[in-house]
Amino acid sequence: MGGSAMATSTDCDMACTGNSTEACGGPNRLTLFQNGGSVPSGPVQDPGPPGWSLLGCYTDTGTRTLPVGMSTPGGSGSLTVALCTTACKNSGYTFAGLEYAGECYCGNAIANGGPAPDGFTGCNMLCNGNSSEYCGGPNRLDMYQLGAGAASSTATSAPTPPPGNPVPPVTTTSTSTVATGTGSASGLPAGWSYQGCYVDGTNGRIIANQEPDSQTNTIEACVSTCVGLGYSVSGVEYGVQCFCGNDIVNGGVLAPEDTDCNDPCAGNSKEICGGGNRISVYSHGPLQAQQAPGPQKTGLPGSWTYSGCITENTNQRVFKYQIINTNNNTATNCLTQCSNFGFGAGGMEYGEECYCGDSRDVLAAGSTVQPDASCNVPCSGNSSYFCGGGNLISYYTWTGANLQTWNYPTGNAAGQYELLVGGVCIPLLTTSSVNGKYTFVEKFGTGEPNSTGAYELDLAEINNFTALWRPMHVKTDVFCSASITMPDRVGRQINLGGWSGESTFGVRLYWPDGSPGEPSVNDWQENYEEVSLQTGRWYPSAMVMSNGSILVMGGENGSNGPPVPSLEILPKPVGGYMLYCDYLDRTDPNNLYPFLAVLPSGNIFVGYYNEARILEPVNFNTVSQLPNIPGSVNDFLAGRNYPLEGTAVLMPMYAPYTAPITIMICGGSTTGAATAVDNCVSTQPEVANPVWTLERMPSQRVMPCITALPDGTYLILNGATHGVAGFGLATGPNLNAILYNPAAPVNQRMSVMANTTVARLYHSEAILMTDGRVMVSGSDPQDDVNPEEYRVEVFIPPYRMTGLTPPSYTITNENWSYGQSIQIQVTLHQGTTSTMKISLMGAVSSTHGNSMGQRTLFPAFTCAGNTCTITAPPNNKICPPGWFQLFIVDNGNPSNAQYVRIGGDPASLGNWPNFPDFNIPGV
Numbered sequence: 041m042g043g044s045a046m047a048t049s050t051d052c053d054m055a056c057t058g059n060s061t062e063a064c065g066g067p068n069r070l071t072l073f074q075n076g077g078s079v080p081s082g083p084v085q086d087p088g089p090p091g092w093s094l095l096g097c098y099t100d101t102g103t104r105t106l107p108v109g110m111s112t113p114g115g116s117g118s119l120t121v122a123l124c125t126t127a128c129k130n131s132g133y134t135f136a137g138l139e140y141a142g143e144c145y146c147g148n149a150i151a152n153g154g155p156a157p158d159g160f161t162g163c164n165m166l167c168n169g170n171s172s173e174y175c176g177g178p179n180r181l182d183m184y185q186l187g188a189g190a191a192s193s194t195a196t197s198a199p200t201p202p203p204g205n206p207v208p209p210v211t212t213t214s215t216s217t218v219a220t221g222t223g224s225a226s227g228l229p230a231g232w233s234y235q236g237c238y239v240d241g242t243n244g245r246i247i248a249n250q251e252p253d254s255q256t257n258t259i260e261a262c263v264s265t266c267v268g269l270g271y272s273v274s275g276v277e278y279g280v281q282c283f284c285g286n287d288i289v290n291g292g293v294l295a296p297e298d299t300d301c302n303d304p305c306a307g308n309s310k311e312i313c314g315g316g317n318r319i320s321v322y323s324h325g326p327l328q329a330q331q332a333p334g335p336q337k338t339g340l341p342g343s344w345t346y347s348g349c350i351t352e353n354t355n356q357r358v359f360k361y362q363i364i365n366t367n368n369n370t371a372t373n374c375l376t377q378c379s380n381f382g383f384g385a386g387g388m389e390y391g392e393e394c395y396c397g398d399s400r401d402v403l404a405a406g407s408t409v410q411p412d413a414s415c416n417v418p419c420s421g422n423s424s425y426f427c428g429g430g431n432l433i434s435y436y437t438w439t440g441a442n443l444q445t446w447n448y449p450t451g452n453a454a455g456q457y458e459l460l461v462g463g464v465c466i467p468l469l470t471t472s473s474v475n476g477k478y479t480f481v482e483k484f485g486t487g488e489p490n491s492t493g494a495y496e497l498d499l500a501e502i503n504n505f506t507a508l509w510r511p512m513h514v515k516t517d518v519f520c521s522a523s524i525t526m527p528d529r530v531g532r533q534i535n536l537g538g539w540s541g542e543s544t545f546g547v548r549l550y551w552p553d554g555s556p557g558e559p560s561v562n563d564w565q566e567n568y569e570e571v572s573l574q575t576g577r578w579y580p581s582a583m584v585m586s587n588g589s590i591l592v593m594g595g596e597n598g599s600n601g602p603p604v605p606s607l608e609i610l611p612k613p614v615g616g617y618m619l620y621c622d623y624l625d626r627t628d629p630n631n632l633y634p635f636l637a638v639l640p641s642g643n644i645f646v647g648y649y650n651e652a653r654i655l656e657p658v659n660f661n662t663v664s665q666l667p668n669i670p671g672s673v674n675d676f677l678a679g680r681n682y683p684l685e686g687t688a689v690l691m692p693m694y695a696p697y698t699a700p701i702t703i704m705i706c707g708g709s710t711t712g713a714a715t716a717v718d719n720c721v722s723t724q725p726e727v728a729n730p731v732w733t734l735e736r737m738p739s740q741r742v743m744p745c746i747t748a749l750p751d752g753t754y755l756i757l758n759g760a761t762h763g764v765a766g767f768g769l770a771t772g773p774n775l776n777a778i779l780y781n782p783a784a785p786v787n788q789r790m791s792v793m794a795n796t797t798v799a800r801l802y803h804s805e806a807i808l809m810t811d812g813r814v815m816v817s818g819s820d821p822q823d824d825v826n827p828e829e830y831r832v833e834v835f836i837p838p839y840r841m842t843g844l845t846p847p848s849y850t851i852t853n854e855n856w857s858y859g860q861s862i863q864i865q866v867t868l869h870q871g872t873t874s875t876m877k878i879s880l881m882g883a884v885s886s887t888h889g890n891s892m893g894q895r896t897l898f899p900a901f902t903c904a905g906n907t908c909t910i911t912a913p914p915n916n917k918i919c920p921p922g923w924f925q926l927f928i929v930d931n932g933n934p935s936n937a938q939y940v941r942i943g944g945d946p947a948s949l950g951n952w953p954n955f956p957d958f959n960i961p962g963v
Contacts, residue, residue, distance in 0.1 A: 052064075052065050052070075052071045083166055083171065083172055083173060083174055084172065084173055084174070085097075085160055085163065085173070085174050085182060086121040086122075086173040086174070086182075088121070088125070088184050089121065089122050089125050089126070091129075091186055091187060092125050092136070092184045092185065092186055092188075093184065093185050093188040094182065094183070094184055095155075095183040095184065095185050095188070096155045096156070096159070096160070096183060097155070097156045097159060097160045097161075097162060097163035097176070097177075097180050097181070097182060097183070098137065098150070098153050098154060098155055098156060098180070098181045098183040099153040099154060099155075099156050099179060099180065099181075100137070100139055100145075100152075100153055100176075100179050100180060100181045101153065101179050101364060101366075103151065103152040103713075104145065104151065104152065105137065105145070105147075105150055105151060105152045105153040105181055105183075106135055106136075106137045106145035106146055106147035106150070106151065106181070107145075107147050107151055108131075108133065108145060108146045108147055108355065109143070109144070109145055109353075109354030109355050109356075109431075110124065110127045110128055110131065110133075110136075110144045110145060110146045110354065110355075111127070111144075111354060111355075112124055112127045112144050113127075114169065115142075116141075116142030116143060116168060116430065116431060117142060117168050117169070118168060118169040119138065119141070119142045119143070119144060119167055119168050119169045119175055120167050120169040120170040120173065120175075121138060121167065121170075121173055121175065121182070121184070123144070123169065124136050124137075124138050124144035124175075124184075125184055125186070127144060127146070128144070128146035128186075129186055131146060132148075133146035133147055133148055133186075134147075134148050134185060134186040134187065135147045135148065135149070135150060135183065135184070135185055135186070136183075136184045136185075136186075137176065137181035137182065137183045137184070138167070138174075138175035138176045138181060138182045139175070139176035139177070139179075139180065139181045139182075139430075140165060140175075140176060140177070140178065140390070140430035140431075141165040141166060141167060141168045141175045141176070141430065142167075142168040142175070142430055142431070143175075143176070143354065143430055143431060144354075145181065150183075153181075156180055160174075162177045162178070162179070162180035163176050163177045163180045163181075163182050164177045164180075165177045165178075178390070178391070178417075179390070179392075225258070225259035225260055225263075225311055225322075226260075227260050228259070228260060228263055228322070229263065229264070229267055229324070231324045231325060232263055232274075232322055232323065232324050233322065233323070234320070234321075234322055235321040235322060235323050235327045236294050236295075236298060236321060237294065237295045237297070237298045237299075237300050237301035237314070237315075237318055237319070237320055237321075238275070238288065238292050238293065238294055238295060238318065238319045238320075238321050239292065239293055239294070239295050239300075239317065239318065240275075240277060240292065240314075240317050240318060240319045241317045242290070242291070242292075242317075242332075243290040243291050243332055243333055243416070243418070244289075244290040244333070244418050244423060245283070245289070245290065246275075246288050246289055246290050246291075246292030246319065247273060247274075247275045247283035247284065247285040247288065247289070247292075247319065247321070248283075248284075248285040248286075248289055248423070249269075249271070249283060249284045249285055250281065250282070250283050251265055251281075251282040251283065251284060252282075253280040253281055253282075254280055254282065254306065254307070255280060255306045255307070256306065256307035257276065257279065257280050257281070257282060257305055257306045257307050257313060258305045258307040258308045258311055258313070259276055259305060259308075259311050259313065259320070259322065261282070261307060262274050262275070262276050262282035262283075262284075262313075262322075263322055265282055265284065266282075266284035266285075267324075269284055271284040271285055271286055272286050272323060272324045272325065273285045273286055273287060273288070273321065273322070273323045273324075273327065274321070274322045274323070275314070275319040275320060275321045275322070276305065276313035276314050276319065276320050277303075277313065277314030277315070277317075277318065277319045277320070278303055278313070278314055278315070278316070279303040279304060279305055279306045279313045279314070280306045280313070281313075281314070283319065286328070287327070287328040287329065287330060288321070288327060288328065288329035288330060289330045289423050289424060290330070290332065290333055290418065290423055290424075291330065291331055291332020291333060292319075292329060292330075293329075295318055300315055300318045301313075301314050301315045301318045301319070301320045302315045302318075303315045303316075303318075330424050331424065333416075333418055333419075333423060333424050333425050333426050334412065334425065334426055335349070335371075335412055335415060335425065335426055335434050336370070336371040336372075336419075336425040336434075339372075340371060340372065340375065340436070341372050341375055341376045341379070342375070342376070342379050342438065342440060343438055343439050343440025343441070344371070344375045344379070344436050344437070344438055344439075345436060345437055345438075345439045346371075346434070346435075346436055347435045347436055347437045348409045348410075348412070348435050349409065349410045349411065349412050349413075349414050349415035349428070349429070349432055349433070349434060349435065350387070350402060350407040350408065350409055350410065350432070350433050350435045351407045351408050351410060351431065351432060351433075352389060352407070352428075352431040352432060352433055353405045353406070353407065354431055356405070357395070357405075358395065358397070358401055358402055358405040358407055358433060359385070359386065359387070359395035359396060359397030359401050360396075360397055360401070361383070361395065361396040361397060361672070361673050361674040362393060362394070362395055362674060363377065363393070363394040363395070363396070363673070363674045364392060364393060364394075365392055365393075365394055365420060365421060366392050366420060367392075367420055367421065368420065368421035369388055369391065369392045369393070369394055369419050369420040369421045369427055370388075370419050370421040370422045370425065370427070371388065371419070371425065371427070371434070371436065373394070373421060374386060374387070374388050374394035374395075374396075374427075375436055377394065377396065377673060378394075378396035378673065379438055379443060380673075380734065381396065381670075381672070381673035381719065381734060381736060382443050382444050382719065382734070382735070382736025382787070383396040383397055383398065383443070383673060383736075384398060384399065384437060384438035384442075384443050385397050385398050385399045385401065385402065385435070385436070385437050385438070386435075386436055387428065387433040387434050387435040387436055388419065388427030388428045388433065388434045389417075389427065389428035389429070389431075389432065389433045389434070390417055390427075390428055390429070390430065391417040391418055391419055391420050391427050391428070392420040392427070393427075393428070395433065396673050396674070399437055402435070407433075407435075410432060414429055414432050415427075415428045415429045415432045415433070415434045416429050417429045417430070442787075443736070443787065444735065444736050444787040444788070444790075445787065445788045446738045446790050446791070446792055447788075447790070447791040447792070448791070448792050449791055449792075449793070449838070452838060452841035452842065453838050453841075454791075454792075454793050454794045454838070455777065455779070455793045455794045455835060455836055455837050455838050455841060456794050456835070456836045456841060457777075457794055457795070457796040457797075457798075457816070457833055457834070457835055457836075458833060458834050458835075458836060459831060459832075459833055460499075460815065460832045460833055460834045461497075461499075461502065461508065461831075461832050462505075462830060462831060462832070463480075463509075463817065463829075463830035463831060463832050464487075464488075464491070464495055464509045464830070465480055465482040465486070465487045465488075465491050465493075465495055465830070466482055466486045466487045466803070466818060466819070466820050466828045466829060466830060467480040467481060467482050467803070467805060467817050467818045468481065468482060468483050468486075468518070468519065468520065468803040468805075468818060468820065468887055469481050469518065469521065469523055469535070469805065469885060469886065469887040470805040470807050470815065470817055470818070470885070470886050470887075471523055471525065471533055471807070471883070471884070471885040471886075472807050472808065472809065472810070472815075472883055472884060472925070473496070473525075473531070473533065473552040474525065474530070474531030474552055474883065474923050474939040475531075475552035475553060475554055475555055475556075475560065476500075476555055476556040476810060476939075477496050477497060477498045477499075477552065477554070477556065477560065478496070478497040478499075478807070478809075478815065479494070479495070479496050479497075479512070479533060479550065479552075480494065480495045480496075480497060480817070481493065481494045481514065481518045481521075481523075481535065482494065482495075482518070483517060483518060483519030483520070483539065483803075483820075484517040484519065484539075486820055486828065487828070487830075492511045492512060492513050492514075493512075493513065493514045493517075493518065494511075494512035494513060494514050494518075494564055495509050495510060495511060495512055496509075496510040496512055496560060497509060497510075497832075498510065498554075498556060498557070498560075499556065500556035500557035501557065507559070510559070510560060512550070512563050512564055513563055513564060514535075514548055514564045514566065515548075515564075515566050515568075516538055516541075516542055516543035516546045516548075516566065516568065517538045517539040517540065517543040518535055518538050518539075518543070518546070518548070519538055519539035519543070519578075520537070520538070520539060520578050520579045520887075520888070521535050521536055521537045521538045521546065521580070521887075522535070522536045522537055522577075522580045522581055522582040522592070522633075522885075522887070522890075522892060523535045523536070523582070523885035523887070523892060524582045524583065524584060524590070524883075524885055524892050524893050525883035525885070525893055525922065525923050526584065526590070526922075526949050527584055527588055527920075527921035527922045527923065527941065527943060527944070527945050527946075527947075527949065528945050528949045528950035528961055528963075529855075529941070529945060529950055529961050529962070529963070530551050530552065530553075530950075530961040531552060531883070531923045531939065531941070532549050532550060532551045532552070532949075532961070533549070533550045533552065533885070534547065534548070534549055534582070534590065534610075535547075535548040535549075535550075535564070536548075536573060536577065536580060536582050536592055536610075537573065537576070537577035537578060537579075537580045537592075537595060538578065538598075539578055539598060539599060540578075540598040540599045541576075541598065542568045542572075543598070544573075544576025544577055544578055544595075544597065544598040545568055545572035545573045545575075545576050545577075546566060546568065546572070546573070547566060547571045547572055547573060547610070547953075548564050548565070548566040549564065549565050549566070549953075549958065550562065550563070550564045550565070551959055551961065562959070565957065565958050565959065567955065567957055567958070570953065570955045570957070570958075571953040571955065571958070573592065573608065573610075574608050574612065574616055574618050575597075575604055575606065575608070575618065576595075576597050576598050576601075576604065577592065577594070577595035577596075577597075577604050578595050578596045578597065578598045578599065578601070578604075579594070579595045579596055579632035579633050579682055579888070580592055580593060580594050580595035580604075580633070581593050581594055581633050581634050581635070581636050581890060581892065582636075582892055583636040583637070583638070583644075583892065583893075584638075584893070584920050584921060584922050585638060585644070585657055585920065586638050586642045586657060586916040586917050586920050586921075587657070587916070587946055587947060588916075588920075588921045588943070588944075588945060588946035588947030588948075588949065589609050589610065589611070589947045590609065590610040590611075590947075590949075591607060591609060591636065591644070592607065592608050592609070592610060593606075593607040593608075593621075593624075593634055593636060593646070594606075594607070594621075594624055594631060594632060594633070594634045594648070595632060596628070596629065596632065603624065603625055603628035603629065605620060605621045605622070605623075605624035605625035605628060606618050606619055606620050606621055606624070607619050607621060607660060611947070611949070611952045611953070619659075619660050623648065623651065623653065623662075624648060627648055627649040627651065629683065630649040630650075630679045630681060630683065630684050630711070631648035631649040631679075631681050632681055632682040632683070633681055633682045633685075633887075633888045633889070633890045634646055634647060634648040634681055635647035635648070635680075635681070635688040635703075635705065635890065636892075637690055637703060637895075638657075638917065638920045639654065639701060639725060639726055639917070640693075640697065640700075640701055640726065640917050640918055641726055641917060642657055642916075642917040643655060643656055643657060643663055643726075644656075644657055644660075645703060645725050647669070647680065647681070647688060647703070647705060648681055649679045649680070649681055649684070650668050650669045650671055650676075650677060650678065650679050650680065651665070651666075651668055651669065652665075652666040652669060652723075652725070653665045653666060654666070654725055654726070666723065666725055666730055666732075667723075667730065667731060667732060669705065669721060669732060670719070670721050670732050670734050671708070671710065671717065672710055672715060672717050672718070672719075674715075675710040675713070675715065677710065677711060678708055678709065678710040678711075678715075678717050679708055679709065679710070679711070680705050680707075680708040680717075681708075682765050682888050682889075683709075683764045683765045683766055683769070684708050684709040684710065684711065684742070684764055684765075685707075685708065685709070685742055685743045685744075685764070685765035685888060685889050686705055686706055686707040686708035686709075686717065686742070686744065686889055687705070687706050687707060687744045687745055687746040687756070687889035687890070687891070688703065688704065688705040688706075688746070688889070688890070688891075689703075689704055689746050689748055689754060689891060689894055690702070690703055690704075690894060690895055690896065691703070691704060691722070691782050691896070692748075692752045692782065692879075692896040692897070692898055693895075693896065693897050693898070693918065694897075694898045695897075695898065695899050695900035695911065695913075696900065697913070697914065697918045700724040700726055700727045701724065701725070701726065702722050702723070702724050702782070703722060703723060703724075703725060704720055704721070704722040704754075704780075704782075705720065705721055705722070706719075706720035706721075706737065706741070706744060706746060706756055707720075707737070707740075707741040707742055707743075707744040707756075707759060707889070708742060709742040709763065709764045709765075714742075714762060714763045714764050714769070714770075715740070715762065716740035716741055716742035716759075716760065716761055716762050716763065717740065717741070717742065718736060718737050718739065718740040718741070719734050719735060719736050719737055720734075720735045720737060720756075720780070721733065721734050721735075722735075733786060735786060735787050735789065735790070736787075737756070737778065737790060738776075738778065738790060738792050739761060739774055739776060740761045740762065740774075741756070741759045741760070741761065741774050742759055742760050742761075742762070742763055742764060742765065742770060743758065743759040743760055743765050743770060743801060743802060743804070743888075743889060744756055744757065744758055744759035744774070744889055745757055745758045745759070745800075745804060745805060745806035745816075745886060745889055745891075746780075746806070746889075746891065747806045747807065747808050747814045747884075747886075747891070748808065748881060748884075748891070748894055748896045749808065749812070749814075749837055749934075750808070750812055750879045750881055750925070750927035750929060750934040750937070751837075751839060751877075751879070751929055751932055751934060752781075752782065752783065752877075752879065752896065752898070753779055753780060753781045753782070753837075754779070754780040754782070755777055755778070755779055755780075755793075755806070755814055755835060755837065756777065756778040756779075756780060757776075757777040757778070757796075757800070757806055757814075757816065757835065758774070758800035758801075758804045758805075758806060758816070759773075759774045759800070759801070759804075759889075760772050760773055760774060760801055761773075761774050765802055765888065766802060767802060767820070767821065767822040767823070768821065768822050768823040768824075769802075770801055770802065770821065770823075771823075771825075773799035773800065773801060773826060775795045775796050775797065775798075775799070776792060776793070776794075776795050777793040777794060777795070777796075777835055778790050778791065778792060778793060779791040779793050779837070779838075793835075794835075796816070796833060796835075798816075798819070798829060798831060798833060799819055799821070799826040799827075799829070800816060800818065800819045800829065801819045801820075801821040801823075801826060802819070802820055802821050802822075803818050803819060803820040803887075803888075804816070804817065804818040804819045804829070805817050805818045805886040805887060806835075806886055807884050807885075807886045807891075808881055808884065808925065809834070810925060810936055810937040810938075810939075811840075811936050811937075812837065812839065812840055812846070812927070812934045812935075812936070812937075813834045813835065813836055813837070813840060814834060814835040814837070815832065815833075815834055816832070816833040816834065816835055817829075817832045817833070839932050839933050839934060842933065844869065844870055844933050845869040846869075846930070846933055846934065846935050846936065847866060847867060847868045847869060847870075847876075847928050847929075847930035847933065847934075847935045848866070848867045848928075848935050848936070849864045849865060849866045849867070849908075849926075849928050849935060850864065850865045851863075851864045851865075851926070851938060851940070853940075854938070854939065854940045854941060855940070855941050855944070856912040856940055856941065856942045856943075857912065857943070857944065858912055858913060858914055858915050858916065858919070858942070858943055859911065859912055859913075859914050859915075860911075860912045861909050861910070861911060861912075862909065862910045862911075862912060862940075863907060863908070863909050863910075864907075864908050864910065864928075865906055865907055865908075866903070866906050866907075866908050866928055867906065868906075868930045869930065870930050870931045870933060871930050871931040873903035873906075873908060874903075875930075875931060876903070876908075876928060876929065876930055877898060877928070877929040878898065878899055878901050878908075878910060878926070878927070878928050878929070879896060879897065879898055879926075879927045879929060879934070880895075880896070880897040880898075880899060880913075880919075880924040880925070880926060880927075880940075880942070881895075881896055881924060881925040881927065881937070882894050882895035882896070882922060882923075882924055882925075883922065883923040883924065883925070883939070893922065895919070895920075895922075895924075897913055897918070897919060897924070899911055899912065899913060908928075912942055913942060916943050916946070919942050919943060920943065921941075921942065921943030921944060921945065921946055921947075922941070922942065922943065923939050923940070923941050923942075924939065924940055924941075924942060925937035925938070925939055926938055926939070926940050944963075945963050948963050950962045950963040951963055
């Protein structure tokens with residue numbers, strides 16, 4: 041009988057209109073008769089139809105406990121236990137759950153949650169199609185299992201009292217003292233007075249905070265409790281209930297009659313303590329009452345506009361991104377988060393759920409607009425407004441200027457992927473060599489059994505496959521190592537760390553010899569007994585510092601071993617030097633391959649997991665810690681380094697190099713759900729009070745690569761749309777390339793370029809070639825879906841699709857000092873030297889989204905005729921010592937590049953390591 045209970049007989053005190061000597065009920069009271077049969081029971085927890093068993097009341101927050109929303113005959117308004125269990129069974133599911141009176145969910149396993157800690161208390165909503173049984177509650181499922189054993193024959197009665205709508209204690213005596221009237225309390229604190237009998241529960245509780253029920257409840261006792269808690273409003277209801285707050289909320293209004301409040305107080309029968317859905321209200325000073333809740337339509341953040349109450353698709357969410365705001369969900373909080381991350385559509389559901397997406401999501405889901413009154417669940421952060429309902433979203437759209445504009449060039453303007461050559465290995469790291477060739481290294485056991493683990497690619501021999509790929513050799517496993525080009529006079533490459541055992545200590549050196557079309561003979565050299573890291577490192581990063589030494593940082597102790605939260609210097613100082621980094625220890629394992637860069641101050645930027653800091657370059661103490669790196673719209677803990685792998689670059693630096701340097705990080709992923717990040721963030725770490733600027737990408741991307749181009753733009757490519765880095769841990773190859781132009785306004789910088797047909801996932805690379813194209817290689821997903829990838833592609837940027845002849849130059853000096861004037865002879869075919877640009881592109885080793893050595897400089901120059909004089913960068917902080925590709929750019933069309941060295945070899949790396957089995961070029 042609806043959860044009702046017996047009241048005192050004197051509550052039924054209204055005379056029948058047809059016979060004044062008989063009582064015909066009273067306010068919220070029925071005089072009940074029966075025909076001699078048994079009294080029907082109140083609502084029950086249905087034990088389950090034949091073959092089904094009731095498991096209990098289960099929690100359902102965050103990820104759905106049962107993943108499949110199921111439609112039932114008649115829709116949510118007709119839902120019963122039988123309809124839900126039958127629909128689940130007919131669809132092949134063995135678990136069924138009912139929630140919010142009208143929702144049915146199915147599954148073959150309980151994916152989240154478990155039995156509610158308060159038992160059946162939260163499963164207190166009557167089924168829309170059968171008011172004699174319960175269908176879950178807010179974030180609670182009545183959970184049933186098919187074939188779990190015979191169902192109990194004893195139905196579970198309604199919770200007593202039902203949460204949020206308790207009933208008064210039952211009194212069966214035939215006489216009772218009648219209360220003297222409402223507001224008759226004496227001894228109230230100064231300033232407190234009776235405000236009337238108010239209707240409760242129409243739109244939710246009208247006084248926010250309910251205190252524990254008391255069988256000694258009185259008006260004075262409740263007011264005293266509220267005063268002690270610092271509240272200015274007190275209310276009593278159902279004789280035993282006490283409520284405290286500071287105003288009347290949820291549109292509470294006075295009852296038609298003050299005598300509607302007619303329940304005696306449990307602790308003093310001469311006082312009135314509310315009634316059925318009626319509260320006797322007292323306040324200190326004037327009573328403030330809020331309007332009845334509805335959707336928030338005014339005072340919205342930014343350019344958000346309310347667009348209606350729309351249906352939620354029970355089989356698949358309308359919007360991709362869900363945020364649970366248990367205590368603070370409001371339109372302002374939800375929509376601000378959406379627009380901050382570039383989403384122009386969003387809404388709230390079930391009071392505490394926030395969703396972000398795009399208006400096209402609503403069309404794709406087939407959502408329909410419902411009456412505003414259908415979205416009637418108060419917001420968890422402000423009960424004055426509604427935040428959706430059961431499978432209903434309070435929907436809002438951004439109507440101001442576009443949050444972002446993505447460009448969609450076509451034809452040649454979109455660039456093009458092209459197969460370059462068939463490969464002989466599956467590289468995990470590639471480097472552009474100063475001899476005009478390209479080195480590939482491969483982890484042991486990846487490719488063919490006869491692989492040597494390292495190769496050099498000479499594209500001048502493109503028509504001679506034997507000469508095209510020169511086998512090289514490494515002695516230990518380079519799996520997940522680091523590489524850079526050293527600033528010594530021959531541009532040796534150094535490879536550091538590895539997978540296990542002595543490999544993790546590995547220091548491997550290669551002296552590039554020969555030239556394009558001229559055979560090379562040198563090979564990788566290593567001797568673990570003579571030259572090694574001070575500690576084993578797997579997934580480390582390396583960088584040339586401003587003083588010319590090599591910084592090696594981070595990693596793990598091989599093969600998923602413990603963290604190595606430290607940094608060290610090469611060549612090893614006398615006595616060694618290794619520094620423990622507590623911030624790497626604290627953020628392991630989500631900080632591997634940290635992002636490193638020398639800043640114009642000479643300090644060092646370190647980006648790791650979702651944090652960043654600046655170190656001074658002598659003792660490596662922290663100078664400052666930057667604000668945390670923003671993550672995903674629904675997960676601020678998303679990370680940017682392996683295994684939550686994103687990619688990072690330095691933005692171009694232009695002479696006279698006075699503008700603050702900018703660092704950009706793109707993509708990444710989240711822990712747990714492994715949702716790939718769909719944004720780039722950038723900051724200027726050395727300005728006062730640095731902040732991160734977020735730009736949404738056209739698609740999600742984990743394990744991306746980014747390549748700096750000689751015209752000052754950047755190509756973002758490779759990776760997956762879901763998952764994390766590692767073998768078999770990502771899905772949905774992202775086949776699209778994005779061109780990023782930092783010269784355009786923020787949020788208008790990305791252009792969606794051409795697609796490839798080759799999945800480039802874990803262990804893929806991208807490096808700038810000397811002809812201005814981008815070499816794309818690798819992919820070792822080991823997922824039984826996408827192949828291990830031998831093919832080498834190129835992405836041809838639009839500047840190489842015009843058919844115009846590239847400019848050219850000649851230079852005789854490849855060794856530059858800081859601030860030196862260098863002459864070149866240029867040949868232009870489109871523009872003039874007045875519109876020409878010159879760029880210096882750092883030698884890059886690419887692995888795991890990390891472009892070690894990347895730096896883009898646009899030096900000053902002057903021209904007289906075809907003779908141009910370049911002013912070399914001024915110092916080792918703007919331009920750390922190293923090798924750079926020199927391009928001239930004629931109306932956006934770059935030349936082929938030659939390598940030049942800037943800053944010499946101040947750390948005398950050319951004399952290291954001084955052992956007979958290592959070739960050293962000298963300083």
